[in-house]
Amino acid sequence: MSDEPIKASPETPAATPAPSAPRAEGGSSGGAHRSEGHSGGGGGQRREGFSGGGGGGQRREGGGPGGPGGGGPGGPRRGGKRQYFRKKKVCRFCVERVDFIDYKKVEMLQPFVQDRGKILPRRMTGTCSRHQRWLGEAIKRARNIALLPFATEL
């Protein structure tokens, strides 16, 4: 999914040896992760837990040949080669110099909300903390007056 590149981003420079070691041991040892450092270990572990049962095996196969095109961000992580550089995300509101996020402009809030109505985290949208705060408030106001869903039924 689209959240993989973002989660992987903080550990890209630091945790180069990470993929090989935990890969050999499987998911059994948490100690190896912890010793690698807070940022890298935490992210990696969570990702493995997330894709869990079925995904793990497939991933390893994909990583072997050196990350095929379809694998995208997953490929370079497994293969050990780090040639994939992520573009730094910029807060969209900062670029446009937004000082006030209007809760009535639904089309403006929509990109920051999942289809089911969840507010997207900062690590996915790249919004700065200040704007994320305002955005959350605006989304909650819009939800209250039925402009945005709390969670979609059906």
Added chain:
Amino acid sequence: MEERLYDLIFICRPATPEEEISKIVATLEHSAAEHGGKVEKTEKWGTRRLAYRVSKHREGFFVYMVLRSAQSDIIKELERRLKVSDAVIKYQTVRLDEDLKRQQKLVHHRERRASRRPRKTGAAPAPQQQVPPAAEQTAAS
């Protein structure tokens, strides 16, 4: 008390006749005036889809008002009226003046910084990074 700015949105049942909505708006304006407030703007957004079901309706007629008042009783009164009226299924009042004040402050801040910057680049390009904090300090004190 200083004046406050409020946003008031209410949603009517989609089957409500137009004149009844106008009546509700008129009564709201009237009672706002009674309590020393002022309705600055009234917009009828028309029938829109609701993001979720509200009292078994999937659509609703949205009406948006901007109020200005120095007294907070006005909101109590208006919300009471909206609650009582059968046609209204949902309403929300949001106080906006504090947000707008913050916005103005930021705009002001940015303008000041923008006006200050060109002078600095023209005078001394090299120590540019050290000058702004010093200048801000002098401006603040």
